[in-house]
Amino acid sequence: MDIIPQLVLNSIIAGAIYAMVALGFNLIYGATKFFNLTHGVIAVIGAYAFLFFGKTLGLNLYLSVFIGVAMAAIAGYGLDKLIYLPLRKRKASNMALLIASLGAFTALQAVIAILFTSQFQILWQNYSTQKVYEIYGGVITQTQLIILVSAVLITVALVFVLKYTLFGKMTRAVSDDEEAAKIIGINTNKIISRVFIIGSAIAGLAGILVGFDTGVEPTMGMSLLLKGVVVSVIGGVGNIYGGFFGAFLLGFAENFGIWKISGEWKDAIAFALLIVFLLFRPQGIIKK
Numbered sequence: 694m695d696i697i698p699q700l701v702l703n704s705i706i707a708g709a710i711y712a713m714v715a716l717g718f719n720l721i722y723g724a725t726k727f728f729n730l731t732h733g734v735i736a737v738i739g740a741y742a743f744l745f746f747g748k749t750l751g752l753n754l755y756l757s758v759f760i761g762v763a764m765a766a767i768a769g770y771g772l773d774k775l776i777y778l779p780l781r782k783r784k785a786s787n788m789a790l791l792i793a794s795l796g797a798f799t800a801l802q803a804v805i806a807i808l809f810t811s812q813f814q815i816l817w818q819n820y821s822t823q824k825v826y827e828i829y830g831g832v833i834t835q836t837q838l839i840i841l842v843s844a845v846l847i848t849v850a851l852v853f854v855l856k857y858t859l860f861g862k863m864t865r866a867v868s869d870d871e872e873a874a875k876i877i878g879i880n881t882n883k884i885i886s887r888v889f890i891i892g893s894a895i896a897g898l899a900g901i902l903v904g905f906d907t908g909v910e911p912t913m914g915m916s917l918l919l920k921g922v923v924v925s926v927i928g929g930v931g932n933i934y935g936g937f938f939g940a941f942l943l944g945f946a947e948n949f950g951i952w953k954i955s956g957e958w959k960d961a962i963a964f965a966l967l968i969v970f971l972l973f974r975p976q977g978i979i980k981k
Contacts, residue, residue, distance in 0.1 A: 698831035700948050706837045708944030709844035710906075713899035714921035715928065715936040716847060717892035723868040723931035724888040727787040730794040731772055732896055733918025734801045737911060739765035739897025740904040741809055744816055758901055765897020766890045772797055773889040778882060798914070806911040816904035836905040843902060847895060848937050855933065864888060868931065919960075923967045929977025938978055942966075 718732045742764035747757030776793050785793075824835040855861035866874040867884050874881050900909075903917065920943070925931075928939025943963055950962040970977065 695830055696952070698829045700831075700952060702828060702831040702833050702837075704945040704948040705941065706833065706840060706906075706944070707948060708941030709837075709841040710899065710903055710940075711920050711924045711943055712844045712848065712937050712940035713840070713895065713902065714917050715924040715940050716844075716851060716933065717895035717899070718918075718921040719925050719928075719931050719933055719936040720851065720888055720895070721892040722925065723933075724864060724885050725777070725781075725790070726931075727790040728794070728922065729777075730791065730918060731769075731797045731801065732892070732921060733914035733916075734798045734805070735765050735769050735772075735893045735914075736896040736900030736903070736917050737805055737909070737914040738768045738801070738900070740816065740900035740909045740913075741805055741911075742897070743901045743904065744809070744814060744909060748816065758898075761901050762894050762897045765900065766894040768801075769889040769893020769896070770886060773886050777889075778886070781882070781885075798918075802911055802914060809911065811911055813908050813910045815908050816901070834906070836902070840902045840906065843898065844937075844940075847898075848933065851891075851895075851933055860884070860887065920963065923963050925977075926967055926975075927970050927977055929979045932977065932979050935977050935979035942978070 714732070714736065717735075718729065721729050721732065739761040743757050743761035746752045746760045747754060752760070772794075776797060777790060780790055780793060826833050826835070826838065853861075855864060863874070863879050863884050864887075866877070866879055867881050871881050874884075899917070900914075903909075903913070924939045924943055925936055926939075927942060928935030928937065943966065946966050947959045947962050951959050
């Protein structure tokens with residue numbers, strides 16, 4: 694069997710997962726100008742909220758997805774209100790915000806492990822019975838197809854919102870120059886809070902979909918975060934378009950890079966690509 698079609702499909706699915714994580718990360722970075730490390734654990738909160746309401750309580754699948762996404766959005770909003778907003782009002786440096794987000798990440802990850810144990814868990818009981826499709830000799834599961842479609846739809850929706858709505862225009866104004874945005878009457882803290890809600894909701898959905906595909910564990914947030922950061926740097930930090938294309942570039946680089954070698958080299962390939970971009974194209978694929 695020719696392995697190339699399967700490698701291509703694996704690369705596309707990996708790229709879609711990375712894009713989902715990077716979209717929210719880039720959106721938040723664009724408005725705040727700091728690396729929000731809690732973004733990874735927000736995705737985990739969405740996944741475990743679905744696990745609790747969908748699998749433990751037995752609620753409807755779609756309702757459980759909605760609750761998981763909503764819980765992630767609420768968690769992101771809460772972190773901004775309780776930690777980041779007070780620090781911004783004190784004119785804290787980006788380094789202080791970064792350290793605060795690292796502390797919040799560690800604390801939330803520990804809480805999730807205490808509440809749900811640190812064991813690997815299947816997110817949905819019907820996982821083994823999902824449909825599988827064959828495309829040009831490669832196979833893709835129903836969940837993976839949903840991940841791909843979700844990544845494309847969310848990207849299109851986010852681009853539309855940022856480009857054509859009043860909220861999007863105000864968000865871009867805050868991203869370009871927060872002080873100038875304040876002068877023209879934009880409530881920057883309100884805009885940033887809304888950005889945290891949207892970015893966290895996207896992260897929550899990403900966590901749920903990744904959980905459907907591979908299962909969940911409390912520490913999965915760090916892996917998602919690191920890939921999101923790598924993709925953001927490759928595509929152009931804070932750039933929605935760049936993050937989308939950078940995600941698929943990383944997906945192809947990883948999957949074709951481990952074609953003839955051990956899969957354990959996947960992360961090494963990702964960070965090697967990151968270093969190459971930092972050295973030779975630090976602005977990323979698309980300059981913001």
